[in-house]
Every structure is written in C-alpha cells, then in structure tokens.
Amino acid sequence: MAAPEAADPLLMLGVGLIEKDTNGEVLWVWCYPSMTATLRNLLLRKCCLTEENKLLHPFVFGQYRRTWFYITTVEVPGSSVLKKVTHFSIVLTAKDFNPEKYAAFTRILCRMYLKHGSPVKMMESYIAVLTKGMCQSEENGSFLSKDFDARKAYLAGSIKDIVSQFGMETVILHTALMLKKRIVVYHPKIEAVQEFTRTLPALVWHRQDWTILHSYVHLDADELEALQMCPGYVAGFVDLEVSNRSDLYDVFVNLADSEITIAPLAKEAMTMGKLHKEIGQLIVQSAEDPEKSDSQVIQDISLKTKEIFTNLAPFSEVSDDGEKRVLNYEALKQRRFPPATENFLYHLAAAEQMLKI
Numbered sequence: 001m002a003a004p005e006a007a008d009p010l011l012m013l014g015v016g017l018i019e020k021d022t023n024g025e026v027l028w029v030w031c032y033p034s035m036t037a038t039l040r041n042l043l044l045r046k047c048c049l050t051e052e053n054k055l056l057h058p059f060v061f062g063q064y065r066r067t068w069f070y071i072t073t074v075e076v077p078g079s080s081v082l083k084k085v086t087h088f089s090i091v092l093t094a095k096d097f098n099p100e101k102y103a104a105f106t107r108i109l110c111r112m113y114l115k116h117g118s119p120v121k122m123m124e125s126y127i128a129v130l131t132k133g134m135c136q137s138e139e140n141g142s143f144l145s146k147d148f149d150a151r152k153a154y155l156a157g158s159i160k161d162i163v164s165q166f167g168m169e170t171v172i173l174h175t176a177l178m179l180k181k182r183i184v185v186y187h188p189k190i191e192a193v194q195e196f197t198r199t200l201p202a203l204v205w206h207r208q209d210w211t212i213l214h215s216y217v218h219l220d221a222d223e224l225e226a227l228q229m230c231p232g233y234v235a236g237f238v239d240l241e242v243s244n245r246s247d248l249y250d251v252f253v254n255l256a257d258s259e260i261t262i263a264p265l266a267k268e269a270m271t272m273g274k275l276h277k278e279i280g281q282l283i284v285q286s287a288e289d290p291e292k293s294d295s296q297v298i299q300d301i302s303l304k305t306k307e308i309f310t311n312l313a314p315f316s317e318v319s320d321d322g323e324k325r326v327l328n329y330e331a332l333k334q335r336r337f338p339p340a341t342e343n344f345l346y347h348l349a350a351a352e353q354m355l356k357i
Contacts, residue, residue: 015126016091020049021084030119047071047089061099062216065226068094070102074110081117097210101148111140157199159297163287169260171280176251177204180232180351184249187256193236200234205302269347273340327354
C-alpha cells in the first residue's frame with residue numbers, strides 16, 4: 001500500500017485556542033505559530049464566545065485578507081478535566097477554502113482538548129497533518145487530508161435551494177457574478193448566511209474562484225476596508241444595519257425576506273433583457289428538474305455561460321502588444337444586438353479586462 005501523500009504544507013497556516021472561563025472572561029490561551037494582534041482580535045469577534053447570551057455556533061468559517069479561518073466551538077461537559085472552563089473554540093487558519101475538511105479536523109482537536117486539557121496533543125496532531133497529511137487516534141478519530149477534495153467543497157452547497165427560493169431572480173445573482181459585482185447577503189442566522197454565500201460562486205463555475213467569498217463579515221472598520229479592496233465579492237452579514245451601507249454593494253440579498261435589490265449605481269450595468277430572460281429560464285428549468293443533481297444544474301449553467309463567451313469571441317481581437325484579447329467595440333455595435341444584450345456583453349468584457357486602456 002502506497003504511503004499517504006502529505007497535505008500541502010503551505011495550506012494550513014496556524015492553530016489556536018480561545019477559552020471562556022467560569023467568570024465569563026474570554027481569552028486567547030494558545031496559538032501556534034504566532035498570530036498578529038489584528039487577526040487574534042478578529043477571531044475573538046468571530047468565535048461567538050464574546051457575545052452575551054447568544055446562541056452557540058458550533059462551526060463558522062470566513063476569509064480575511066486571503067486567510068481563511070475555521071472555528072469550532074464547544075461547551076465543556078461537567079465530566080471534563082477542564083474544571084474552570086465553560087466553553088472553548090479551536091481556530092484553524094489556512095490558505096484554502098474547505099469547510100468540511102477543517103470542520104472534521106477541528107472536531108478531532110476539540111475531543112483531544114476535552115480529554116487531555118492540554119494543547120500538547122493538539123499540537124502533535126497539527127504537526128502530523130502538516131507533515132504527513134494525516135493524524136490517527138483510536139479514541140478521538142482519524143483524519144486524512146486527501147479525503148477532502150477542493151472540488152467537493154465547491155459543490156457542497158445547493159444551487160437548487162437558491163433557485164427554489166428566488167426563481168427567475170436567480171439570474172440577477174448570475175449576472176452580478178459574471179460582471180464581478182459586489183453582492184452582500186443578510187440573514188440573522190450565520191448558518192443560513194454561510195450556506196447561501198458559499199454556493200453562489202458555483203453560478204460562475206468556469207472561474208472556480210472561491211476567493212471572492214467572504215462568508216462572515218462584521219461591520220468593523222478593518223474588515224470593511226479589507227473587503228472594499230476586492231473588486232467583486234460575495235459577503236455575508238448577520239447585522240441588518242448593512243442594508244443601509246449602499247457603499248458596500250451593487251446587489252443586496254435579504255435572505256430572511258427573500259428579496260434581491262439592485263443598488264441605483266449598478267442598475268445601468270445590470271439592465272436585464274432577452275438574453276437574461278433566456279438564462280433565467282434555463283436556470284429555473286434545470287433546477288426544477290427532479291432528475292438533475294446540483295452538479296448537473298451547475299454544468300447546465302456553465303454550458304450557457306460558455307455560449308455567452310462564444311458570442312463575445314467574434315468581437316475580440318489581439319491587443320496591440322499581443323498579450324491578450326481585447327474587445328472591438330465598433331464590431332460589437334455593428335452587430336446590432338438588443339441594447340440590453342450589447343450593454344451586458346460590453347460590461348462582461350470590462351469584467352474580463354478585455355477593454356482597451
């Protein structure tokens with residue numbers, strides 16, 4: 001039997017432990033290797049232990065300045081060796097998006113800490129996964145990094161659920177993603193926000209780009225500054241105050257009320273026409289087919305997307321420096337597409353950086 005492949009050691013960045021003691025104080029107890037004070041404060045905000053009388057969130061994940069964070073939080077049972085601790089969170093930071101992988105690994109680390117009450121065993125397991133891609137333990141379970149394929153993480157959400165909630169309006173989300181616009185999603189429950197936002201990048205499967213996902217953002221100056229440095233994104237919030245922050249979005253999704261709003265400044269680029277109706281009908285038809293899986297629906301949408309790029313191809317030419325293809329706007333105008341289609345293709349070329357500077 002071949003030796004298991006080591007996990008990419010560049011993917012995991014660090015591990016940490018946050019505790020809430022019997023006096024209600026929440027503190028960083030340990031981390032390896034060191035983390036910046038900014039990142040530690042951010043993770044304290046995310047771990048749900050600092051919120052008074054709030055529900056416990058067993059697992060949350062998100063991204064901050066290209067670092068992914070995964071946090072599992074547990075309540076300490078009376079039988080544990082941890083006598084002065086009521087709750088704790090295990091935090092993993094990494095370079096890759098894979099919630100299922102890191103949820104499985106943090107659960108194992110939690111069981112270890114509950115049993116031993118010391119970070120030493122956690123450290124050993126972290127190093128084992130970092131170097132060998134696996135850790136084995138009879139009582140706490142085994143973890144094999146290569147069981148968790150990135151593609152599986154991309155396909156874990158349900159496009160069908162999104163279409164059953166928003167129907168034809170799903171095409172607004174598809175258009176916004178195609179044009180690399182800023183989408184903000186609100187719901188009071190973080191679990192609902194994360195499930196919905198993680199699925200959206202699959203609507204533009206040809207890019208396979210989950211770096212646009214910021215599934216758990218607070219209205220904190222530093223987080224918003226980091227977010228606004230991104231050209232287009234999908235950002236999740238649990239604070240309804242975000243609805244008043246029109247500087248943060250082109251499209252606002254109120255998941256709780258099933259409403260999608262296009263911001264006034266984005267309306268021109270997001271004008272809908274015959275082509276969008278076609279795309280919307282295809283998305284709805286495919287998603288409503290009981291015979292089709294979510295991945296087949298994604299495939300159908302992806303084929304339609306390729307068709308759109310094929311339509312754009314005749315109006316592109318090699319740039320003067322020969323580096324890339326750029327849009328020949330005159331050729332596009334001469335084709336006399338309906339105004340909304342021409343407008344969409346022009347903005348799509350802009351999103352794909354095909355405009356002549």
